[in-house]
């Protein structure tokens with residue numbers, strides 16, 4: 001099942017995304033409520049084509065909080081070392097966890113606004129996990145029971161400010177630093193989901209990878225985070241970027257693709 005948030009003539013609403021075999025395209029089946037945290041929702045009877053006038057996909061969720069894993073793939077840790085970011089060092093057996101605020105979230109096709117304080121913005125394509133139930137002290141074996149689904153993300157990072165600030169608050173928490181979308185996919189081969197990235201229409205193979213190569217897997221991430229913080233329905237975990245990251249400049253079009261979910265497109269503008 002795919003759960004989307006969209007606006008129709010600027011009014012936000014949830015929907016299931018359904019493929020119409022006869023028309024060979026996706027439709028939004030509008031819902032009357034908030035389909036998270038066990039709430040009951042019903043179709044309103046309205047259905048819209050994704051490309052209909054006045055329809056716009058929004059970030060599928062506005063989380064209370066977003067956690068992210070850094071250097072959670074050996075290939076990315078190696079890339080960062082070779083790119084001269086060796087000051088961001090940690091033992092691979094330890095999880096390196098950071099946060100992004102809810103105000104960093106944007107949706108599909110929303111602009112990524114490069115702050116004037118930075119001259120070095122990077123893309124980081126990733127799989128994001130969306131929590132479906134209150135999770136506290138969850139054991140690894142039961143962690144996936146707390147997941148509603150998965151979406152694509154770009155963990156946009158200001159490398160120059162990341163070097164300056166030990167807390168990464170500005171580097172990863174600025175407005176628009178967390179594109180999410182295009183929707184929440186509830187079924188995914190999360191043990192081996194392929195992530196790819198394109199920049200200005202060109203595939204960037206060195207940025208691609210698969211969750212099969214995560215150092216700390218998704219159940220382990222949920223167990224570790226919920227051991228010190230309560231995860232609420234709608235909270236999001238950015239699972240780590242698989243390999244190379246690279247420069248984003250005003251005018252660039254960034255597309256994160258996760259097999260089994262879809263594509264998340266954003267264009268960079270100067271702030």
Ligand SMILES: CC(=O)CC(=O)C(=O)O
Pocket residue numbers: 068069070071072073076080088124155157239240241
């Ligand atoms: C140091 C980083 O910014 C790396 C990061 O966030 C990751 O996904 O890995």
